[in-house]
Amino acid sequence: MYEIERKFIVYSDKWLKLVPEEISFIRQGYIPSPKACIRARIYDNNRAELTLKGPPVDKDKRKRLEFNCAISPDYARQIIDNFCESELMKKRYKLKYYGKIWEVDVFFGSLYGLVLAEIELVHEHEKFVRPSWVAEEVTGDERFSNASLAKYKKRLIGEFLGE
Secondary structure, eight states, X not given: OEEEEEEEEEOOSGGGGSOEEEEEEEEEEEEOOSSOEEEEEEETTTEEEEEEEEEEOSTTSOEEEEEEEEEOHHHHHHHHHHHOSEEEEEEEEEEEETTEEEEEEEEOGGGTTXXXXXXXXXXXXXXXXXXXXXXXXXXXXXXXXXXXXXXXXHHHHHHHTTO
């Protein structure tokens, strides 16, 4: 199945005024692989999944092949602790905005202060209303992929802030 997603930097806390559809605490780790992004993710310590994502297949880097498989949280913890090269933690808010679900990720640890918003679309040219609380689009900017964020935490924040 293909995933089509757009990602934006959140620059304002106006999104906090929206009532969340769901809030999750997420821990995710990445297994090194030259051909795919392999991720183990745990939601709220009570459900988990293993995901394989391929490289982007379109020029705008919005569309990727993706496979998700539910696994037990215990398996996911074992995978993260024993096989993952990098990991991150974040709180995810799912918000409805003009009929679409937006996921706002608030990062912890050395990524503290970084907030990103994503929207998944049905097709590449699907129209959506861009919220006033998002700024620059970073879809396709590898520095803002979760796998890169997990690996290059401190360097990315310094680069983005011009330090």
